[in-house]
Amino acid sequence: MRRTTLLIAAPLSAIALAATASGCSTLGGTSATAAQASGTTNLVLYSGQHEQTTALLVSAFEKLNPTIKVTVRSNDEGSLAQQLLQEGSKSPADLFFAENSPALEQVQEKGLLAKAPAEALAAVPAQYDSPQSDWVGITARVTCLVVSSSVPASQVPTSALSLADPKWKGKLAFAGSETDLQPMITALAGKYGTKAATDWLNGLKANAAAHLLPDNETVTKDVDSGQVQIGVVDNYYWYRQAVDDGGFDKAHSRIGYFAAGDPGYVLSVSGIATLASSKHKDAAASFIKFLASPPAQKIIADSDSFEYPLLPGSAANAAMPALSTLKPGTIAIDQLGDGSTAVSLLQQAQLL
Amino acid sequence: MQEGALAAPSSPSLTQPSAADVAALVAARGARRPPVLIGLSLAATALVLLPMAFLVYEAAQSGWAPLQHLLFRSLTAHLLANTVELAICVTTLCAIIGTAAAYATERTDLPLRRMWSALIVIPLAIPDFIVGYTWSSLWPSLHGLTGAVLVMTLSLNPLVYLPVKAALRGADPGLEEAARSLGLSPLATFRRVTLHQIRPALIGGSLVVCLALLGEFGAFEILRFQTFTTTIFTEFTVAFSTSAASALAMVLVLLGLGVLVARHFAAGRHGRVSRAGGGARRPPIRHRLGLRVIPVTAGCLALTGLSLGVPISTLGYWMTRNQPTTLPAVAPVPTAAETTVLYAVLAAAGAIMLALPVALLVERHPGPFSKVLESFTLSVQGLPGLVIAMALIFFAVRFAFPLYQSPILMVAAYSVLFCPLALVSVRASLAHAPARLEETARSLGKRPLAALVRVTLPLIAPGLAAGFCLVFLSVVTELTATLLLLPSGVKTLAAQFWAFQNDQSYAAAAPYATAIVAIAVVPGYLLGVWFDKKRGA
Numbered sequence: 001m002r003r004t005t006l007l008i009a010a011p012l013s014a015i016a017l018a019a020t021a022s023g024c025s026t027l028g029g030t031s032a033t034a035a036q037a038s039g040t041t042n043l044v045l046y047s048g049q050h051e052q053t054t055a056l057l058v059s060a061f062e063k064l065n066p067t068i069k070v071t072v073r074s075n076d077e078g079s080l081a082q083q084l085l086q087e088g089s090k091s092p093a094d095l096f097f098a099e100n101s102p103a104l105e106q107v108q109e110k111g112l113l114a115k116a117p118a119e120a121l122a123a124v125p126a127q128y129d130s131p132q133s134d135w136v137g138i139t140a141r142v143t144c145l146v147v148s149s150s151v152p153a154s155q156v157p158t159s160a161l162s163l164a165d166p167k168w169k170g171k172l173a174f175a176g177s178e179t180d181l182q183p184m185i186t187a188l189a190g191k192y193g194t195k196a197a198t199d200w201l202n203g204l205k206a207n208a209a210a211h212l213l214p215d216n217e218t219v220t221k222d223v224d225s226g227q228v229q230i231g232v233v234d235n236y237y238w239y240r241q242a243v244d245d246g247g248f249d250k251a252h253s254r255i256g257y258f259a260a261g262d263p264g265y266v267l268s269v270s271g272i273a274t275l276a277s278s279k280h281k282d283a284a285a286s287f288i289k290f291l292a293s294p295p296a297q298k299i300i301a302d303s304d305s306f307e308y309p310l311l312p313g314s315a316a317n318a319a320m321p322a323l324s325t326l327k328p329g330t331i332a333i334d335q336l337g338d339g340s341t342a343v344s345l346l347q348q349a350q351l352l
Numbered sequence: 353m354q355e356g357a358l359a360a361p362s363s364p365s366l367t368q369p370s371a372a373d374v375a376a377l378v379a380a381r382g383a384r385r386p387p388v389l390i391g392l393s394l395a396a397t398a399l400v401l402l403p404m405a406f407l408v409y410e411a412a413q414s415g416w417a418p419l420q421h422l423l424f425r426s427l428t429a430h431l432l433a434n435t436v437e438l439a440i441c442v443t444t445l446c447a448i449i450g451t452a453a454a455y456a457t458e459r460t461d462l463p464l465r466r467m468w469s470a471l472i473v474i475p476l477a478i479p480d481f482i483v484g485y486t487w488s489s490l491w492p493s494l495h496g497l498t499g500a501v502l503v504m505t506l507s508l509n510p511l512v513y514l515p516v517k518a519a520l521r522g523a524d525p526g527l528e529e530a531a532r533s534l535g536l537s538p539l540a541t542f543r544r545v546t547l548h549q550i551r552p553a554l555i556g557g558s559l560v561v562c563l564a565l566l567g568e569f570g571a572f573e574i575l576r577f578q579t580f581t582t583t584i585f586t587e588f589t590v591a592f593s594t595s596a597a598s599a600l601a602m603v604l605v606l607l608g609l610g611v612l613v614a615r616h617f618a619a620g621r622h623g624r625v626s627r628a629g630g631g632a633r634r635p636p637i638r639h640r641l642g643l644r645v646i647p648v649t650a651g652c653l654a655l656t657g658l659s660l661g662v663p664i665s666t667l668g669y670w671m672t673r674n675q676p677t678t679l680p681a682v683a684p685v686p687t688a689a690e691t692t693v694l695y696a697v698l699a700a701a702g703a704i705m706l707a708l709p710v711a712l713l714v715e716r717h718p719g720p721f722s723k724v725l726e727s728f729t730l731s732v733q734g735l736p737g738l739v740i741a742m743a744l745i746f747f748a749v750r751f752a753f754p755l756y757q758s759p760i761l762m763v764a765a766y767s768v769l770f771c772p773l774a775l776v777s778v779r780a781s782l783a784h785a786p787a788r789l790e791e792t793a794r795s796l797g798k799r800p801l802a803a804l805v806r807v808t809l810p811l812i813a814p815g816l817a818a819g820f821c822l823v824f825l826s827v828v829t830e831l832t833a834t835l836l837l838l839p840s841g842v843k844t845l846a847a848q849f850w851a852f853q854n855d856q857s858y859a860a861a862a863p864y865a866t867a868i869v870a871i872a873v874v875p876g877y878l879l880g881v882w883f884d885k886k887r888g889a
Contacts, residue, residue, distance in 0.1 A: 178590075339592075
């Protein structure tokens with residue numbers, strides 16, 4: 001009989017637990033009302049950016065603005081963009097901080113973004129901002145190669161197009177499903193046409209048949225550990241790998257930049273936007289303005305995310321060449337668009 | 353007490369009852385389906401079917417022509433081949449390993465049985481990333497099918513082990529003894545009697561393995577093995593192509609339903625496996641292993657060493673690495689552990705509550721109607737967590753906005769996601785609980801609910817416990833739905849682990865993974881202890 005009692009008691013106590021717990025902080029979900037009661041504004045930030053740097057930025061912002069609390073929801077930018085599209089005008093998010101501009105453009109095309117604060121747009125050079133003034137560029141990175149120490153400098157390819165050369169068969173790695181690859185594909189398709197871009201992707205795929213990897217971290221790690229000779233990544237992955245190795249001189253690989261102006265040498269921007277549905281647009285605007293201000297840009301430069309701060313006068317991490325010395329190709333942000341050209345080319349190459 | 357029971361056949365799905373259905377109705381003893389049970393089952397199934405409705409809606413948005421273009425291409429064929437190959441290999445291996453391990457710990461005098469029982473279950477709770485990462489760093493060339501089969505067999509075999517063990521525990525030992533006394537060899541007895549007794553559990557467990565494989569994501573991503581699920585992920589989150597993702601997910605649903613149809617034929621024409629008569633239950637005799645104890649122990653050691661020892665040693669290695677990270681933990685280990693355990697307990701209770709009416713309907717009132725209901729409920733297991741989470745976002749935002757990103761929706765998502773695990777366990781033990789005892793209770797004047805609580809639930813307690821633990825363990829490691837639906841500002845252990853691991857701060861991530869494993873030991877151990885207590889009783 002006691003067992004019977006236990007059997008009824010267990011689910012009942014679970015339900016009772018649920019009832020009490022739904023009001024308690026362990027399960028979450030009540031911070032917004034609590035914030036309203038205490039007179040603070042609660043901002044919800046959907047962030048696909050480097051979680052560590054984002055956390056540093058948020059705590060610096062909260063220190064400057066004691067009446068605003070920022071709750072961060074971290075996930076990969078694609079999942080967050082999808083979530084925003086599903087949520088539509090009811091989204092609980094106030095801000096969306098994406099790793100690459102196409103994710104922002106996807107949300108922008110559905111009319112879900114509000115206009116960015118003019119002050120922040122003015123602070124960051126216009127070429128790094130949303131063509132429709134809907135989001136502000138905060139950091140940038142460039143496409144590059146990560147090259148194993150075993151490859152002599154003279155043999156490192158200097159054009160993205162030459163990566164499809166059969167001489168790299170079995171020696172090349174890349175991650176077809178990384179959003180970071182798409183700007184490069186879009187740029188090549190824009191320069192040489194979609195036919196040439198398709199052929200190039202197929203060549204790349206054949207060369208990397210044994211090294212089609214899930215993400216850029218793995219590409220960098222595999223090149224660094226000597227399993228493959230070169231990999232297509234964004235520059236910051238190499239720095240993070242080198243830190244993991246114990247220092248820039250301890251890595252077994254290096255960055256190979258493409259030749260100045262090479263179409264595959266693409267600068268892509270990570271930006272932030274206010275959602276049109278946000279009920280705290282002023283607070284959200286102050287967060288964006290903060291990110292485009294010198295203190296925040298310095299946090300970014302000093303952090304180990306190894307991205308370029310975009311505010312003029314903000315120096316990058318000392319380990320990196322200055323942004324002004326980089327000579328990427330000429331493709332503009334609005335030409336990168338929402339990434340749909342790149343996606344359809346990737347699908348044709350059966351990489352997506 | 354039976355008023356309204358006659359209304360049952362006119363429930364929505366039965367407007368046109370087939371001849372077989374009517375026959376089943378007549379045949380099943382006292383089997384007028386209680387409307388309450390039907391109502392609850394339909395509600396559970398409807399909840400579980402929300403993701404399907406979402407898929408159909410999203411796929412229909414883009415029209416047939418572009419979908420055709422996306423579906424009928426060489427990538428789909430490649431994914432189909434990969435997925436089917438993998439499902440066959442892993443399901444077969446899990447069925448063999450899970451049954452062998454259950455038999456060894458349940459029916460032999462193997463020393464340290466309780467410890468083995470706990471150790472065999474825990475791998476279910478080790479995050480895929482750790483398992484995949486460990487194997488790919490130990491053995492960098494381990495990619496593709498071989499790697500996927502190895503890793504998935506090691507982490508999914510407990511899904512067969514648990515229900516089979518519960519079935520072995522509940523089976524009538526008299527039949528085996530009769531077979532032995534009539535001159536059958538131990539092997540023939542196992543094949544002709546025991547295997548028949550554990551058949552529902554074995555088939556149920558294999559089915560869940562097969563479906564879980566279809567929906568698996570993390571491990572394949574690391575092992576570079578492309579399946580429908582990994583591609584659905586990229587279509588959703590990289591290509592922003594909801595319609596393409598939905599179309600591929602519907603192929604996955606069809607595959608899942610195919611598996612269920614196959615199960616229907618495999619389970620087929622078998623009668624009841626519950627004890628025929630009354631009388632006190634006597635525990636089955638344990639076989640003396642004698643010298644065979646050495647190979648059996650070696651087998652258990654190999655299984656737990658590969659599935660548990662290897663990933664845990666990776667955690668140990670991470671812990672010893674002194675790696676600086678400035679990433680502040682949103683939730684320290686104790687807080688994240690509290691959140692995780694609370695969600696896991698609520699979700700396990702929720703999944704059991706969804707599964708129980710469906711299981712009762714299927715076992716006590718068999719027929720095409722309940723069969724279809726059960727199949728739909730099970731098929732959700734084949735869907736990736738991402739699809740289920742997206743579907744719940746879709747419906748919650750439109751129809752239940754106050755619930756959105758609230759703990760209730762998160763618990764509902766877990767319950768839906770893992771309802772099939774609970775269903776399989778509950779059903780397998782219901783098959784062993786004689787309906788006659790409930791009928792006796794009813795004839796003695798007990799109300800149906802009282803008969804359920806006082807007679808049926810205690811009888812199926814092992815299945816309820818197994819189902820509860822399975823769901824609990826799965827929730828502890830769930831990541832994709834968690835990242836999308838967890839209320840902003842809190843973190844489960846898996847979510848915080850992901851944050852550090854994504855940042856390549858393995859040393860900071862390791863304590864969270866260790867906490868996950870530690871939490872998983874509890875249900876694994878309790879399950880073992882609880883079973884042993886029952887034996888003594």
